[in-house]
Amino acid sequence: MPSRGSALLARHRRNLTLLIRFGVVGVSGVVVNMITLILLRKLGPHFDDAVVGLGTSDFNLRWYHVYSTIAFLVANLSNFQLNRTWTFQSSRASAWWKEYWPFLVVGLGGQAIGLAMLTLLMHPHSPVSLPTSVFDDSSGLRNRLYWSQLIVIGLITPLSFVLNKLWTFAAVRTGRPGLADPLREEEVLAEEEVV
Numbered sequence: 001m002p003s004r005g006s007a008l009l010a011r012h013r014r015n016l017t018l019l020i021r022f023g024v025v026g027v028s029g030v031v032v033n034m035i036t037l038i039l040l041r042k043l044g045p046h047f048d049d050a051v052v053g054l055g056t057s058d059f060n061l062r063w064y065h066v067y068s069t070i071a072f073l074v075a076n077l078s079n080f081q082l083n084r085t086w087t088f089q090s091s092r093a094s095a096w097w098k099e100y101w102p103f104l105v106v107g108l109g110g111q112a113i114g115l116a117m118l119t120l121l122m123h124p125h126s127p128v129s130l131p132t133s134v135f136d137d138s139s140g141l142r143n144r145l146y147w148s149q150l151i152v153i154g155l156i157t158p159l160s161f162v163l164n165k166l167w168t169f170a171a172v173r174t175g176r177p178g179l180a181d182p183l184r185e186e187e188v189l190a191e192e193e194v195v
Contacts, residue, residue: 015165021087022161025079030153033075037149038140040067047145048122064122064145065115071149072114076107083164102168110160114152121148 041047047067050060080103084096120126122144135144 018087018165019161022083022165023157025082025087026157026161028082029075029079030150032078033071033153034146034149036071036074037067037146040070041145062122064118064148067145068115068118068149068152069111072107072111076104080104088165099168103164106160106163106168109163110156113159114156117152117155118148121151 044067045063047062047064049063051063051066052061054060080100083103084099120128121130123129124132130144130147132144135142135147137143137145140146
């Protein structure tokens with residue numbers, strides 16, 4: 001029986017490998033996301049224009065919210081397929097739809113948080129908005145929308161990794177819903193060793 005130290009090392013090595021693979025997939029997702037966002041921005045209405053007002057408030061759903069959400073959906077699908085086949089290698093263990101819905105739910109949760117962050121970065125009266133003196137939209141490298149989207153992706157990715165590793169792929173792939181609860185993971189694995 002391996003020592004606890006060697007088991008922890010093996011577990012952390014595996015987690016590091018998964019994190020690196022998830023990161024590589026994530027980089028490809030950033031590329032897909034940004035290409036989609038750039039195309040939408042070039043083909044659609046101005047990103048800062050209002051689409052619809054939000055109730056009686058002074059806030060609006062803006063085209064950058066729509067563009068960001070469409071870019072998220074395209075990148076999410078790409079990332080899911082790559083994570084399923086390469087990172088977590090769960091394609092033979094579970095049906096596509098059984099894993100995609102939890103992955104999409106995790107992604108949509110991240111996207112909701114991301115849209116709030118995007119709004120804060122884009123809104124001119126927000127204390128954390130990107131300065132229009134620097135990000136004046138005069139070129140792609142000075143575009144507020146692009147930089148805001150990249151910042152949001154960078155902040156949401158770690159949360160997405162943890163939730164997808166613990167819930168989407170582990171629980172569905174193994175048929176062990178107990179693995180979806182990170183506080184019970186060691187207990188579930190210990191029970192299986194006894195059996």
